[in-house]
Amino acid sequence: MPIRTVCCILCMLYGLKTWTQGASITGKVSSEKHSIPFVNLYLKNTTIGSSTDELGMYTLRNIVPGTYTLVATVMGYLPFEQRISLSENQQLVLNIEMEAAAERLDEMVVTGTLKAVSRSESPVPVEVYSPTFLKQNPTANIFEALQNVNGVRPQINCNVCNTGDIHINGLEGPYTLVMIDGMPIVSGLGTVYGLSGIPNSLIEQIEIVKGPASTLYGSEAVGGLINIITKNNLTAPEFFGDTFMTDWGEYNLDVGTKVNLGKNTNLLLGINYFKYDNPIDNNGDNFTDLTLQDRISIFQKWDFKRKNARIFSVAGRYFYEDRWGGELQWTPAFRGGDEIYGESIYTRRWEILGKYQLPVEKQLMFSFSYNDHSQNSVYGNVPYLADQRIGFSQLTWDKSIGKHSLLAGFALRYNYYDDSTPATSNSTGNKPDEVLIPSLFLQDEIAFNKRNSFLVGARYDYDSRHGTIFTPRAAYRFKFTDTDILRLNAGTGFRVVNLFTEEHAALTGARDVIIAEELKPERSFNMNLNYLKKIYADNGTFLAFDASIFYTNFQNSIIPDYDTNPNQIIYDNLNGKSISQGLSASLDIAFPNGLKAMLGGTFQDVGVTENDIKRRQILTESFSANWSISYTVSTWNLTLDYTGNLYGPMRLPLLGTNDPRREFSPTWSIQNIQFSYNKIKNFEFYGGIKNLLNWTPNNGNPFIIARANDPFDKEVSFDANGNAIPTQNNPNGLTFDPSYVYGPNQGIRSFLGLRYTIN
Template structure:
């Protein structure tokens, strides 16, 4: 299977051919923005079912139009809607070219994450950041997990030097504080967090919405620090067919293929397949361990849209995911799996998901949402076996009601959590039902002022009643100036062994000091948006925020009290995340665009009067994207990058010679995209231009890489490693000292083919 898929990927990149059957049309034309073709603009005739989307060259065709007078409507995210009356004569082939004007920014985009209902981003009382597939293409990656490295205040954190699993940090908070949604459904959690952001074809993503700050009042546990909502395309906006394949100089191969199919008169099917393969062990840092985990992954995604009367919603989606990944000593092969002769970390993951939305056939707006996922993981970390199963079911009914100046939302949800593994800490499987009730009211008490209040009630049989209120105030100073204040609370129920890879690797013993209480948080966020349009057509956008979050009952892994243990306990004190963040967007008429973001943050834990920076949390971060299109050449250049400030790292003791703090480091990339061929894009470039890897300035990254089973380590009566001639630093094997990717500079080349 692996070789067949790899050859398909290589064949796609080397030789792409397609035969397109031209179709005659009664109405055609081109949609542009300042002379540039505008793809994926919606073009339709009002009052009919005749419509389409523009292709990659901005072209559209409408077929089989009866003679008469029509209203032609053209819309696109970030642009003012265009409409004009046209007369179509029988047998006439009419051409209408359209120029769209930018709207009051991409603030006009529709977002759903902040309030659980579709609203204009401009009108949302909750700040929501929106990222489109165009943003993802500026630095093409094999997964959404990797793509988020260029989002300000968001950092993909690799948690292990060997198996390279990871999570997403928002404003410095660890991955378990981030809730990942797909189409608004919380089906990604705990054991499956990293896999929920892997294997979704980027071409099937409509947009990614990010909320920074607690959202537990709407989404429950885990939405303590923020959430990421991946919204997939519907049949109207999806291309008829697409294929996107790329390869890198390290031997990575990625292929996305998808299509839109019409099943009968009232059903549309969206199908996508993602395949990724990397199977060439590389050890550039010379520690006899793989620098990059080898992976063989396939993901199949389907989304069904059913046409109903009165435009009521009914959609059903499903995804199957399978991955075989391993990392370890260069001599490792599958026959060493689970043994103590050659160290390797091997993970087999099988996961399937189903989710749907159904609007009830009533006059009131009642929406039933549901999801279910099954995640099975068969892993070995050296000679330690970790077998785990997790199942999450979710159902939610919401009632959206407007009364006078009140925009109301009422809802009831129930969540089913099942988790079991073979670790001593899990003496019996978790089998929990969590029912919930929530309500929110957005009240417009003045033309430019609105206030939102919300309250959620959850009952967890382990922890009893949990209330999470929130409030938001929005002042729309003008069409281009918005001021928001948000305050809320969050809670998180913890299962350690689905979330902390360090608890499963190395030689450390896991100690749970007491019965753990749920974590609670209180957050305040102030946000200001400013849009400036100059007379010469230059656009400037500023989005600035200040945030403060205080946690109680924080559960922290203590790596330092005993270097051979990881001790989990509720913090007897406080944990604070505070900082400021700003994004600046500038677009010049010349097609030169600048996106720059920066965040300063202070994430600390205070216990017994002592305050320390949280481990693996950067103090500053910056991201940028500089883009310029050479119109005469149909060529676009994108220069992207990020920068991370010092973070405290987990050392194994006072003799550990590795740096206690990381340096300031940066990953930078450049890409060139050629669009001079019909339906094709050719792209290529270089990733990690500076060839930066975390072994710079360190004697080693993985502790005791030469003795991963600690066979030559001497311990004292308390179980602590003792300094000896062959272990002068008194270390044990530990791969958790990781803060950046080990993958150095590499080139990449790819092809995209799209038919709308």
């Protein structure tokens, strides 16, 4: 008989025996002489447990004589453990004193300063999200999961192929840098695809910084950054499996394990597979509401033990996806033709990244990453073939001298990009974009005392196309108390633009792309005032309030002009100013009875001023809100999660004054509910409903995709200037345009899933 089976039988017999014996433990749980209600208490490795009442009193009965470990846990306090021995019929009185926890305040973060520091000590405000957050609304990729982060919005950029990007505080996706384990491995072509295929069970935490971080991370970190930190061999489970499916026919599978290869090598392996092959057209335009996808991603991370606990780790990922959307009659036989419209994308991508601490007394860390992204796609009859390779290496020196914590570094970035558009060609033929960008940066964090610290840093980049780029920043942190923190940050950012890797609308073939002049790097100046307040109540309630005022001013901003000519997208450096400003606040609260809530809201004004005329930036909401409410009924082993978001009106891209679609979106909301059950050891069953309100963008609109009945504009008449003119079968003078999109077309759906974990 297998050992595991024998152990299970013995545990069952042991549990039965404990139920019939008479020893007991009673007492009171308190903290600083205040009783704590609803504390969970149990004897480790048994089924004996209870919880305190409103006065903090508890009783554990029918315990077999022996030696046990008593465990007490409750939100807002450090876990309590004590070894106890019981004799037959003994009635032990044990009063427990628990210590208020500051673990949420002292989470370790690395993104803000490139150093591992507690969140409370970081001069840069960093938001942290755990795997528990991802489980509250299970998704097939991180892109969708971020919809419940305050001030962060996943933006779908195409009604047909459903690609998108991440907006932070109203800024477009190209201003957001996405990293894995601190390496800028996701950029350009990979912004969308790099957020797919990372198994959620491999994620230790997600750190988000809002505001420029170019001083440490270079180009793309203009509006903010998202750092996905993966688990190591110590924190990862022995084995995990997570699978779910929806009644739309979506299927997602995550599996992974960790393996010890000898005494000094550990391997963490994860595989993600997602498939959706059920064309659905609920809005009746003969186009797929959701892109069909077949995706696989394989991730592995190697950790090597070295002398003096020096770091050496290497990770790699392979990603392949076949996705298509378009007319329901489309098949691969129509790929690239002009009979049936379809957008078909084959993506192959591989990545490698690592860290190696040099074997010297100085704190020298060498980090590197490389990715190769190949994309073979067609948008109707317009091909888009692209190859992108990005290499990144960085050497950092970390030194503390008195009150100064110094960080210096040298980075080298290699960019290669080639596609089938005019972006990489000239009069003599094909000319790939290839550049090597060296960088130097220096940072000094000065701890004047326990309450005051000041950070100053600067970065110097040299781009042969644009010359030198200098980006300084400064941050000040003041702690009124250990739970009241005020932070003031000011900094600059820059971004070197490659339009065709970032603008899906430039690839659909629906509009001509016009580049008015040689585009200069975008520059930004940002200020952010942040206040964080934490409260640990005597009854075990935990509350955190976080509020920020933000302001960002862009120079040389490049914003696509959809308005001047409805058949064109005009790109030019803005001769004026682009400003993003607003207020963001969130409230995180947890009660000892198992109820937790997180509420957030952002009000923002994102506008462009040119020739003294101000207009709202397109596809940017004026306000947003998000929430997640969880309640655990421990006696039933049941958890309820209710999540949702709310978005205010945003200006949408129309095809001129005759376009009958709404100029502004309505206020809209997507809400979800989930039930999780974990009574059976190692198993968790979950299910629920997504998009409870069945909201889709076509509500209140005559159509979403313009001229969906004529996607190749074969029946559209044009004047001498190339503008569509009204005709009998085209009374509004429109052309085919799938770029009118601000939310997902997928309506209400149920889901059911299972998690299996061995720790």
